Amino acid sequence: MAPINRPEKARTSTFLPAGHDHIQCQRQALRAAEQQCQLDKVRLTPLRREVLELIWQNHRPVKAYDLLDRLKVNHPGAVPTTVYRALDFLLEHDLVHRLQSLNAFIGCGTPGDPHRGQFLICRQCGTVAELQNTDLHQQITEQAAGLGFQVDNETIEIFGACADCQRT
Amino acid sequence: MAPINRPEKARTSTFLPAGHDHIQCQRQALRAAEQQCQLDKVRLTPLRREVLELIWQNHRPVKAYDLLDRLKVNHPGAVPTTVYRALDFLLEHDLVHRLQSLNAFIGCGTPGDPHRGQFLICRQCGTVAELQNTDLHQQITEQAAGLGFQVDNETIEIFGACADCQRT
DNA sequence: AAGTATAACGTTATAATGTTACGTTTTTCT
């Protein structure tokens, strides 16, 4: 399946600008998720919503069992299945990403957009930036095509030091 | 750390040409590993060598516990630590790669080369091709640099259908 | 509105993956 190729410039959703209002950011993410679910005609149930809310508490990846611990506060009966089922739903509808290198999850800021999965991950502070680099995507797709390989999913996870952490 | 940027064209190590002589391929890989270890002045012990040999039995990723089962044939005392220690060694010396999306391992055909980790993975037959796409690497490094991010490691794992599997 | 199909969730058990800690053996280096 050839990818959508919008003529946009490379952009990034984080690293966070100085005055980042996260309360607002989280609220906005949940609103976007609700809209996306309406469009997709699927149900963002209270449980799923709560998991998504927990994921959006910051811009660092969360592990499933941490999520579980946090979920238990309001949801004493929660067990691994509870979390993994919610995560499966959120992944399927592109509301969160899975970071394979970390076995962890992070909210997706742009649920409607073509969904790739290009991440910069700071080893030190753990902050993750999601890239939307169309050129990169296209270059990969083209090289693959040259080898007769038809791409259906890409995982790009780049580790290193973010600007803040380099200074320290 | 700025990457080595050799003016090479994009290349790939597999998908396998029609008449691929795997016995020869495996032997060659082990020879290369031995040489690399000599250069690095580290020891490719019988255990490590045996694990590497098992990994090179084909061009599909192997899971650690599968490796363990296979290792037990000649090595009844083997336990997870046995395998993971060998894998740690092999990874550290760039003799194998870890595929994060699969929790699996695969031999590296070019131990001496600058070591990135760009893979095409066929969902159907499981065959993996390692790419050495310098442009891709450079593009990532540059975009990251533009965000003040200093790359130290990249994981690129592309899933899809290889040429053979598309035909079926 | 009742009946039925489907989706979501609860519950228990277990599988798969990976690590820690500590002791012993082997190799290397002086």
Place this chain on the structure above:
DNA sequence: AGAAAAACGTAACATTATAACGTTATACTT
């Protein structure tokens, strides 16, 4: 030969993820 370092043995355990099956809630049809 003796000391230091590396490799390996062994047991326990931590983390991550899924399977199987039953119940409850929601949506869909008539």
